[in-house]
Amino acid sequence: MPIISLKDVSKLYGFGDATTVALDEVNLDIEAGEFVAVMGPSGSGKTTLMNIIGLLDRPTHGQYKLSNRAVEKLRPGQRAKARRDRIGFVFQSFNLLPKLNVLDNVALPLVYRGVRPVKRLKRAADLLERVGLEDRQYFMPNALSGGQIQRAAIARALVNDPQIIIADEPTGNLDSISSLVVMELLSELNKTGNTVLMVTHNPELTRYADRAVYMHDGAIVHDQKTAKGQIPQLAKKTMQLFPRRSEEDDLAGVSAMMELLPQKDGSKAKKTKSKKAKKKSRVKHKVKSTKDKDV
Amino acid sequence: MYSGNYSFALRIIRRSKWQSFFTMFGIIAGIVSVVTVISLGQGIKQQIVQQVSQLGSDLVTVRPGNVVTRDKNGDIVEVNPNYAYGFGSGSLSEDDVDAIASSDNLADFSAISLLNSGASSGDETYNSGFVLGTDVNFPSIINQEVEFGSYFTTGEQTRSVVVIGKRVAEQLFKENVPIGQSLTIRGQEFIVRGVFEEFASGILGQGIDLNSGIYAPRTQLNSVAPQSTQLVRVLVRPDQPANTDKLVKQIDTKITKLHGGQKDFAVIRQEETIQITGDILNKLTGLIAGIAAISLLVGGIGIMNIMLVSVSERTHEIGIRKAIGATNRQIRNQFMAEATMLGLIGGFWGIVLSYLVNYIIRITTELKPIILLEVIIFASVVAIIEGVIFGTIPAIKAARKNPIDALRNNA
Incomplete structure (x- = not known):
């Protein structure tokens, strides 16, 4: 029994001649425990799909069953409660509340659940420890780095023990090292049983997923199971095949191309990993050298 | 939660x-x-x-103007603001005073007349007050002490003497105890023989500050400005508080008769004064x-x-x-x-x-x-x-x- 089941789900914006089809009769079943990477160019409907699955948006047509329960029948209050208890969001732009400190931000979903202050702060602190931010509890979000903010956001997404984590380009605003940390976190969550849905432009990140879904013009054009740690072949090609609309897409295309190059020499996965490691060490080195200068 | x-x-x-x-x-x-x-x-x-307690609850005031409308039981149903504020004037005469004086159950009474005029002393003029013509009963009937000097006596009712309120002393004479000095009203010189203690505000009615009053003998004031003074209050005290109602009725009947049946005056008990000002x-x-x-x-x-x-x-x-x-x-x-x-x-x-x-x-x-x-x-x-x-x-x-x-x- 799939935890998420979409049947002929469409989303239209505008009306008359100005109607745009954001989702075009999408059918998608996701089993509990899957790690699904959703790929596709800008405007292909990835985010709209995430918003509908995450109960932030309603489909114009079609049926969406969450844990075999038709979502259309839920009242707004029940939808909010489902968002609160069953779904954790991780956004590209983090979306922490700037007026609250990290601890309060993480504890906020518990506020809406009606958990007592002491209990909810304790729980938030535990989660911050889990994402490695135990010493940043009382920082305001603007005093943290992007990677730290995203880790806090993940802690917030986890605070209500949701079955489903929806991450919409979680690494889109992060440098590669922070991306790595965030991806490892998501991967770890997946291992402990969470269903993870992740939108990404970066084909490299599909290596963490065990299923890749490709979208174009509001439709799912390809759906592929992959082994963890592998970048599916199509992920690399997709970026080149589909027309690009933004600079971001171009960049993603370039990175896809770069991934294709070392393929001739052997296994790409290991290669990229070592490349990553190199990058990491390079940055570390840089930090070291600047430190030396300061001294 | x-x-x-x-x-x-x-x-x-x-x-x-x-x-x-x-x-x-x-x-x-x-x-x-x-x-x-x-x-x-x-x-x-x-x-x-507080004034009520000073004046005593049995004090009856006769005022000009139809201040209140009463129902059959004599209870006030409406206050007519045109007459209720300030002294009012014009509808009481000496005949009414005589009629009141001849009432039964009367212990004491004091008629007060008003000359809406200032006074001068040397180069100073005082225009923010009024002159009241009173008789010897005045201080006792309103329970007011003369702080410095004394009030005029029965023998002085036809002499040019005045007792003044505090404000007059301060503003006209620029001193607290101007006893022995003189002030001029309508060309007649009056000698100051006393200064009243500070009055509580609004004793004779709302909007009247008795501290800025000049108190002259009524008979003398009448002769200084015979056409200009007007009776504004007659304060009456019954022999016993229990007789207040009787007295009020008597006075009311007498004056109504004198005024040809017209209620262009008001006989008001002290608690009604509170009601009127409260209203x-x-x-x-x-x-x-x-x-x-x-x-x-x-x-x-x-x-x-x-x-x-x-x-x-x-x-x-x-x-x-x-x-x-x-x-x-x-x-x-x-x-x-x-x-x-x-x-x-x-x-x-x-x-x-x-x-x-x-x-x-x-x-x-x-x-x-x-x-x-x-x-x-x-x-x-x-x-x-x-x-x-x-x-x-x-x-x-x-x-x-x-x-x-x-x-x-x-x-």
Whole structure:
């Protein structure tokens, strides 16, 4: 029994001649425990799909069953409660509340659940420890780095023990090292049983997923199971095949191309990993050298 | 379950101190004005009650003008404000005084006539008072002591002597005890032989400050300005308090007869005086408080305005909160809490400021405003209710925002 089941789900914006089809009769079943990477160019409907699955948006047509329960029948209050208890969001732009400190931000979903202050702060602190931010509890979000903010956001997404984590380009605003940390976190969550849905432009990140879904013009054009740690072949090609609309897409295309190059020499996965490691060490080195200068 | 709405609201308010201050200013101003007006009215009423105890409850006042309309039982049904304020004049004559003097059950009486005139002394002129023609009974019937010197005696009723109120001494003679000095009324020189103790305000009626009066013998004043003085009061005291009603009826019948059956005068018992001044005061206080209440309304609209701005400014925040599971009701409560908090804090400072204004009035003027606990409770409740009422529309607006649109609004 799939935890998420979409049947002929469409989303239209505008009306008359100005109607745009954001989702075009999408059918998608996701089993509990899957790690699904959703790929596709800008405007292909990835985010709209995430918003509908995450109960932030309603489909114009079609049926969406969450844990075999038709979502259309839920009242707004029940939808909010489902968002609160069953779904954790991780956004590209983090979306922490700037007026609250990290601890309060993480504890906020518990506020809406009606958990007592002491209990909810304790729980938030535990989660911050889990994402490695135990010493940043009382920082305001603007005093943290992007990677730290995203880790806090993940802690917030986890605070209500949701079955489903929806991450919409979680690494889109992060440098590669922070991306790595965030991806490892998501991967770890997946291992402990969470269903993870992740939108990404970066084909490299599909290596963490065990299923890749490709979208174009509001439709799912390809759906592929992959082994963890592998970048599916199509992920690399997709970026080149589909027309690009933004600079971001171009960049993603370039990175896809770069991934294709070392393929001739052997296994790409290991290669990229070592490349990553190199990058990491390079940055570390840089930090070291600047430190030396300061001294 | 405590959700931290109020502490969050406090944080928001503290973060934008000036904006919050200007938002609350309307409420503060409204509360200060309403509380002050009502307190002033209360203070004056309190003073009137004190006068009653000074004058004695059995004192009967005969006044010109149809001050009150009575029903069959003699109870006041309406106060006619045209006659009730100030001295009034014109409808009492010496014949009426004689009629009163011949009443039964009469212990004492004192007729008072008014010359609406100032006085001069040397180069100084005094134009902010009045001259009253009285007789020897006057101080005793209103229970007022002469602080310096003494009142004129029966033998002096035809001599040019005066006793003056404190204000006259200060303003005309620039000293506290100008006994032996003289002042001129209508070209006639009068010698000052006494200064009254400070009068409580409004003893003879609302709007009369007896401290700025010059008290001359009535007979002498009549001869100095025979066509200009007018009888304004006859104060009567019965032999026994139990006979007050009898006396009132007697006087009423006698004067009505003398006036050809027309009720162009009023015979008023002391407790009715309170009723009359209370009635005038209530009308006046109510009117001004009503006007002041408009600023309370404006204050509430200020809260609504700022909350509407706040809601649209924080659309993205609302989106985030909804995404992580806030229900419409929880979002609404959050903004309601904020508006209520604005009202509450505004109300608090309004009350604090009211006490300050009260204090300033007390030390700078003669008035003794009284802030009643009821008024404070009323003001607080009004402030909170205003926050709730005027916070509702913005809060509902916030709650109804579509989560995805709100989240996209990344201002």
